[in-house]
Amino acid sequence: MATQTREHGGHGHHHHHGNAYLTSTNTHDAGVRITRLGLVANLAMAIGKFIGGYVFHSQALIADAYHALTDLVSDFLTLGTVAWSLKPPSERFPNGYGKIESIGALGVSGLLLCGGVFMGLNSGQVLLDQFFPEAAEAISHLELGHGHSHSHGAGALGPSIHAAWLAAGSIIVKEWLYRATMKVALERKSSVLASNAIHHRVDSLTSIVALFTIGGSYIFQDASWLDPVGGLLISLMVIKAGWGNTRTSLLELADTTVDDEIKTAVQKAAAKALGTIDDGGKVKIRDVQGMKSGQNYLMDVELAVPGVWSIQRSREIEERVRATIGSSLRGVKRVKVRFIPLGQENLDFSEEFIAPDVIRKVNPEPEDGVEEEAHAHHEHEHEHEHKDHNATRKRR
Structure with missing residues (x-):
């Protein structure tokens, strides 16, 4: 689900951030501001939902609190990884630090995935307590569940209606945070900010489930099982979102190619550059490829030029193409230009890899x-x- 929101083509201009992004006091920086706001909101909600869940005997609210807690940890990871990912390349990291953000996104989604599994185990334990108490007792001795002691006694009577007010408040706050964070994520093309925004949306949806199950348990007094069922539904939603983001982060770390949308945008920018130079019509754009490294796109462009052209002439074209792509597309941090002679159409990027017979x-x-x-x-x-x-x- 995150794939659609994490990588979008578009036009804009570069702006570079300082290395002290994490500790920045610049309140005008939208990325830092929205993440810190989400951090404070998640801290308040996690505490409020845990206390409310135990006091009002709501399994769904406790499941929601687990999710708020994973979002809290994700906010800390977001601040740290975004700060690192924007640092310029170094001798040790020649391709820049963008992959650190990808690792951060993997950590965030992994936390979400694990949190969903634990919530599901917890809610399943409560349902077993209600319908199959003997089986629940046997499982509890094996210590497969965690934190299920609250489910005995008062919890089986159903949640208090007061728990619904906490769920309703969470829906409003979280939906606003989702929209605000995703707006910044799309502007910055930041995978970790987008991952964080999706957490806010999932938290909003889980709070809706919690609200309905708490309300249902209150209205139908004999349906106390609705609340743990709601907790189970919430855990499945969290697992689905966590897996989607985990898969996207793993593919990014495995250096899969960028979207066709980005390739097309780079090709258009290169064609625009060639249109501004003499003899640019003689140059053909043969291929474009690249990979995503956090917020950064590392692109390769293959140009076919007349074989008699000098290195100096090719160098001028390379500089013009790189400058035009860099000023036209946000997030493109590196452009490698490869030249081949016109007429040798059989050459492509694959020849850069050493042939197996040479290795032998x-x-x-x-x-x-x-x-x-x-x-x-x-x-x-x-x-x-x-x-x-x-x-x-x-x-x-």
Whole structure:
């Protein structure tokens, strides 16, 4: 689900942030401001929902509190990883620090995934307590669940209606936080901010489930099972969102290619650059590829030029193409330009990888017949040594 929101093409201008992004006192920075606001809101909601869940005996509200807690941790990870990802490349990190943000997004979504699993176990334990108490008792002895002691006694009577007010307040706050955070994420093309925004949306949806199940349990007094069922539904929603973001982060870390939308935008910007130089019509844009590194796009452009052109001429074209792409597309931090002669249309980026036959010449492996012969020779020598050793022992 996150794939659609994490990578969008668009036009804009670069603006560079200082390395002290995390500790920045610049309240005009939208990324820091919305994340810190979400952090404070999540802290207040996590505490409020935990207390409310226990006081008002609501399993759904407790499940919602677990989710608010994972969002709280995600806000800290967001601040830290965004700060690192915007640092310029170094000798140790020649491609920049963008992958640190991808790792942060993986950590955030992993927390969400684990939180969902634990919430599901907890709600399942409560349902077992109500319908199959003997099985629940057996499982509790195996310590498979956690935090289920509250589900006995008063919890089985159903939640208090006061728990609904906490859920309703959470819906309003979280929906606003989702819209505000996603707006900044799309402007910055930040995967970790988008991941954080989706957490706010999921928290809003889970609070809606909590509100309905708490209300249903209150209206239908004999339906106290509705509340733990709501907790189970919330955990499934959280697991789904967590897996979607985890998959997207893993693909980004595995250096999968960028969206076609980004490739097309880079190609258009390169064509625009070629249109501003003399003899630009003789240059063909052969291919565009790239990968995403946090908020940063690292792009490769292949241009076919007349073979008689000098290196100096090619260098001028390279600089113009890089400058135009950089000023037209937000998030493109590196542009590598590769030149091939016109007429050699069979060349592509794959030739940059060393061919398997070349690798075999560098690190040759013996052919089957030679290998078997060498093995037999080794066995013969070993047998001969063994006989010599036995003969020596007999003489002694």
